Each structure stands twice: as C-alpha cells, then as structure tokens.
Amino acid sequence: MEVTEDAAPAAPEGRSRSPVEIVFALVLVAVSLAVIATASTYPFESAAYPIAIAAGMAVLGLWIAAREILRRLRRKPTPGAFALHGPRLGIGVAGLVAYFAAISLIGFILPSLALCVFLPAAVGFRRWGLAAVVGVVCVVSILLIFVYALGRPIPEDLLSPLLAKLR
Amino acid sequence: MIDALLHAIPLVFAPMNILAMFIGLIAGLVVGCLPGLTVVTGLAVLIPLTFGLDPMFALGMMAGMYNGGSYGGAIPAILMRVPGTPASVATVLDGYKMTQKGQAAYALQVALLSGVIGSVLSSISLILLSPPLVSFSLLFGPIEYFWLGILGLATVSSLLGDDLPKGLIACGIGLLIGAVGQDISNGTERFTFGQLDLLDGFSAIVLLTGLFAVPPVLQIVEEAVKTGMSGDKLKLHRQGSALSQWRFFTPVWIRSSIIGIIIGILPGAGGSMSSFLAYNEAKRVARNPETFGHGNPEGVAASECGNGADNAASLIPALALGIPGSGVAAVILGGLLVHGLRPGPQLFREHPDIVYGFMLQFLVTSFLLAIVGGLAATRIFGQVLRLPRIVLAPVILLFVTVGVYSVNNSLFDLWVLLGVGLIGYIMERLDYPSAPIVLGLLLGPMVESQLRLALTISGGNASALVSTPIAVILALLSAAILLTPAWRLFRQRRTAAA
Numbered sequence: 001m002e003v004t005e006d007a008a009p010a011a012p013e014g015r016s017r018s019p020v021e022i023v024f025a026l027v028l029v030a031v032s033l034a035v036i037a038t039a040s041t042y043p044f045e046s047a048a049y050p051i052a053i054a055a056g057m058a059v060l061g062l063w064i065a066a067r068e069i070l071r072r073l074r075r076k077p078t079p080g081a082f083a084l085h086g087p088r089l090g091i092g093v094a095g096l097v098a099y100f101a102a103i104s105l106i107g108f109i110l111p112s113l114a115l116c117v118f119l120p121a122a123v124g125f126r127r128w129g130l131a132a133v134v135g136v137v138c139v140v141s142i143l144l145i146f147v148y149a150l151g152r153p154i155p156e157d158l159l160s161p162l163l164a165k166l167r
Numbered sequence: 168m169i170d171a172l173l174h175a176i177p178l179v180f181a182p183m184n185i186l187a188m189f190i191g192l193i194a195g196l197v198v199g200c201l202p203g204l205t206v207v208t209g210l211a212v213l214i215p216l217t218f219g220l221d222p223m224f225a226l227g228m229m230a231g232m233y234n235g236g237s238y239g240g241a242i243p244a245i246l247m248r249v250p251g252t253p254a255s256v257a258t259v260l261d262g263y264k265m266t267q268k269g270q271a272a273y274a275l276q277v278a279l280l281s282g283v284i285g286s287v288l289s290s291i292s293l294i295l296l297s298p299p300l301v302s303f304s305l306l307f308g309p310i311e312y313f314w315l316g317i318l319g320l321a322t323v324s325s326l327l328g329d330d331l332p333k334g335l336i337a338c339g340i341g342l343l344i345g346a347v348g349q350d351i352s353n354g355t356e357r358f359t360f361g362q363l364d365l366l367d368g369f370s371a372i373v374l375l376t377g378l379f380a381v382p383p384v385l386q387i388v389e390e391a392v393k394t395g396m397s398g399d400k401l402k403l404h405r406q407g408s409a410l411s412q413w414r415f416f417t418p419v420w421i422r423s424s425i426i427g428i429i430i431g432i433l434p435g436a437g438g439s440m441s442s443f444l445a446y447n448e449a450k451r452v453a454r455n456p457e458t459f460g461h462g463n464p465e466g467v468a469a470s471e472c473g474n475g476a477d478n479a480a481s482l483i484p485a486l487a488l489g490i491p492g493s494g495v496a497a498v499i500l501g502g503l504l505v506h507g508l509r510p511g512p513q514l515f516r517e518h519p520d521i522v523y524g525f526m527l528q529f530l531v532t533s534f535l536l537a538i539v540g541g542l543a544a545t546r547i548f549g550q551v552l553r554l555p556r557i558v559l560a561p562v563i564l565l566f567v568t569v570g571v572y573s574v575n576n577s578l579f580d581l582w583v584l585l586g587v588g589l590i591g592y593i594m595e596r597l598d599y600p601s602a603p604i605v606l607g608l609l610l611g612p613m614v615e616s617q618l619r620l621a622l623t624i625s626g627g628n629a630s631a632l633v634s635t636p637i638a639v640i641l642a643l644l645s646a647a648i649l650l651t652p653a654w655r656l657f658r659q660r661r662t663a664a665a
Contacts (some may be wrong), residue, residue, distance in 0.1 A: 116565070142569050
C-alpha cells in the first residue's frame, strides 16, 4: 500500500493484542452462559436450538482463551497491536457515541454538521473550510434527495419547524 | 425462462431503472476508488437507503454498485499503487508499472474492457445456470432444505480465514442473533427482554450495515490520512485502444472469465482469489512470463477480467438456493430480504419478472460500465481520490444513519447499529471474520424451522433426516466441506514434520 506523507503508522509490531484476545473470548463465554441460563426458562422446543449453539460457543470461547494463555506462557503471544492508533480510536468511538446521543436529543442535522467538522479536526485535520463544505453538501443532499424527493424520515430535529416551512 | 426474461425487459429498461443502474454504477466506482472501502461496505451503506423504494430500482442500484465497485478498485491500483478493493491487488502488480512507464490511460482502458468482458460473461452464466439449479431444488422438502441450510453454514468453513474456532464463533453469533424474537411455532419470546423493538428479532439490514459500514469509519479515523491524491495523476490522455487489440487479449479474457465464473460459484471464494488465480494462469501460459510484474498489460487484463467474472456468478447459489457463498452475496441476499424477496425456488416462481430483471440488470450494468468507466468519467469520478480520506469518515456515517433510521423510523435501530458496529470493529481487529455472522443470521432461522418441520412430519424420528438420497448427499457434502480445513491442516503439519 502506498503511504501518503501524513499517513498514520501501521499497528506497532512489538505490541501484542493478546490481552484483548483473552478478554473478548471470556466475554463470549460469559454471554454464551447467560444465553443458556436465559433459554433454560423457555419451553424445550424453543430452548434447544439456542442452548445447543451457545454451548458450542462457550466451548470454543474457552478454547480460544486457553490457547492464547498457553501462547503467552510460551512467550509467543499473538502478534500485532489491537488498535492502529489507540488515542484516535478513542476519539472515533467517543465521536460516534456522542453523535448518536446528540441525534436522540436534537435530531439529525446539527449533530451531522458538527460531526463532519469536529471529527476530522479532533484527529488533526486543520482544513476546517473543506470539512464544513463537505458536511453542508452531504446534509443538504440528504435532505433534498431522501427527505424532500423520496419522502423518507429523519430523526425528529430541532430544525423541523424550519424545514416544514421550506417544504 | 425465455418468457420471464421477455417480461423483465420492459422493467429493466424503464427510464427510472436505467437511472438507478447509472447511480449505482457511479456510486460503486466512487466506493471502489476509495481505498479502505469495499463493495461490501458500499452495499451495506446503500441497502438501507433503498428501503421503501421500488424493488427493481433498488436492485438496479445494487447491481450497478457491484459491477462499478469491482472496476473502481482498479483506478487507484493503477494510478497510485493502492488497491481500492482487495480484488484489485493483482492489478497493482502490472498496472502501476504501466503508469510508471507513462501508460496509465492504456492500463485503465485494458482494465475497464477486461472487467466489462468478465462481467458480461458472468451475467450470462448467472442467467443460464440459475434456472437449472432452481429446477433441481424443486425436488426438495423440509429434510432437504434443512441439509441445504447446513450445507450453506458449512461453507462458512471456507470463509473462516485461518482460524477455525473464531470463524465458528462468528457463525454461532449469527445463529444466536437469528434466534432473537418471537418463536413463530409457539409464540415464545426469545431474548427480547420485554423490548418491543426486538419482538420481530434484529433487523438484518441494521446488523449487516453495522458490521460492514461502521468498522471502516473507525479505521479511517485511526489512520487519519489528511491528504488526497495529486490532481496531476488524473490528467489522462488517450493512448491507443485496447479494443483494437482484441485478438491479443481474447485468450486471456476467455481463460480468466472461466476461472472467475467457477471461483464465483464456489462458496467461500471471492474476487481477490479469482483475480489472483486468473493472473497466475495468464503468467503460467504466457510466452514471456518474466515480463509479468513489470508492466505487462496481459496481467492487468487477467486480473480485472477474473475479478469481473466473479461478480454475477457468485449470486448463482444465492439466488437459486438462498445459500450465499461469499460476503458480497450474503449482503445482497440481505438486500433482497429487505424488499420482501426471499431467494430460492419460491422467488423464481412468485417474482420471475424481478429475479430475471435483476439478472438482466447485471448484464446491462456490465455494458453501462464501458460508458461510465471511460477515461473522461475516470477523470471526473476519480476526483474523489483528491479528497482527504479523513473527511469521508463522517460522510459514510451520515448516509448510514439516515438509511438505517428510515427502515423502521427507530432511534433504537441507531443504537443497535452503533453497538453492532463497535463489536464488528473489535472482531475485525481480532481476526474474527464478519461474513459468517451474516450467513448464520440469514440461514439460522431456515435451518431451525425446517428441522422442526421435518421432525414433526416424521413424528420425532431423527433418522428421517437421512432418509432420502438428496439428504444423504447434502449431509456428506456438508461434512466434507467442514472437514476440509482440518484435513488441510493435518497434511500441512505432517509435511512440516517430515
């Protein structure tokens, strides 16, 4: 892959994602056991199928966790870091959570414009004007094509009264 | 078949549906152009946006996106040495060398023409091979459908990547998600926890969008590439005609198309495998194999033709039997379900105009690609490569959000989208494959319901499950497919030990 001058470095080779491998496998085991416990309260014919699958998943999850632990004991943990860039991943996840929370509170338009400008800015993109233009073009396109032309709904928005007048 | 095709022609060539195919092609070219975004991602973004639209319009967009995205990946592969999609990796080998020699426009032309020829032959194979497969499946009852579902799930083993337990867990997750909701046989609510939104189970469209469209967003944010491609690379000038050299390329096109079609039909293989196999075969039989990798246009032709030939062919088992054999086919199958079209013999019986129309749309979009993918168009749509990739992350999310919300007018779906997207990201980073989740989700309910039906008919006699020759064959095939990776591993270890 060609790397442009500002490209992020690849995931550090020296670090291992091994702890995440183990934790995720154990989470899968816990979820499988919860599924079995929940399904046990259902009539047999409804319970058998999910219980069979969850039991298989629990065994496989334990297998993966045990395999990774053994690899660590042999000092050969699965190589490669979990994240390409931890802080940026954190920003990305926080940005997504904030975006969906904001949509639930104030609707689609303003959070979308904010996301287009602030998410790139949060990871160091300084061409605010370009980000804003892209955001405005996208939001306006969505409103024109999906809302006005196709009559599709968007989450209830603070600007809905204004949009209704524009219709 | 002929009658159904004739009935479908007016639908396919309705002005709005032609427009849909154009839009899909252009969107596919753009998605394919953008490194990090695959055709699966593009389809995952597109499908919720098509919800509520006329099925032929929606399917036209999907067909266009598949064919457009397939070729779009060649543009950055040739111009920048960056494969736009995994299937374009083999194109890089000779395509970029041609660019370095000042033959970028010629390489793009060869790629386009080869992709178009591969796609056309693939579409024809879809039209010709699906009906016989459907006729055969009419012999099936609940027992055979149960085993067919198991066979479909067994093909997961070829989608698992290198780690069998992780692939099986991914499949199990899909099966469990498919079990959420009201049990139709007795009304029991399974894993709904009193949440009305879950009474009908998770929406397949929300899940596949979350799995395939959200992780690339996070990856783009992590990479934070703040520059785009230089505009100079898009100053393309016509350099000869690949079409006028058809005699030279024909053997490559024929071989690569056959390879692409066979690989497409086989479950678990995909565009990247067919393009590499076609490339290797072209190199193997070439008179000057040493020139491959140094700017030989035959390499570009083989790779792109193999890639294009894989497209429609991969839908043969998906449309005829409802068994998606690849990630893209699984997503398209999900797209059909969104429009109330359940693939399999029933679809051919109840909606022949739509299913044959969809096949024709693949053929038509293959030809349209020759127009939309030309040099002038590449100059226009390639402009998207100049946009810094980091600004694309929110753009993808905006379209995904509006599409997913409009499926059920539900904010709950948006949170499901986020949750599934984050889990999908974690799984991707830990090398858990995503395609088996979709297969499990789509096939799980069918397997469960057909098994129950078969057991009810047989009075609870489990031996009835292997009471017909077709059932036995399907069961043996499933076992063979499941055991293949283990057998391969065993042989590798024995060879290594020796």
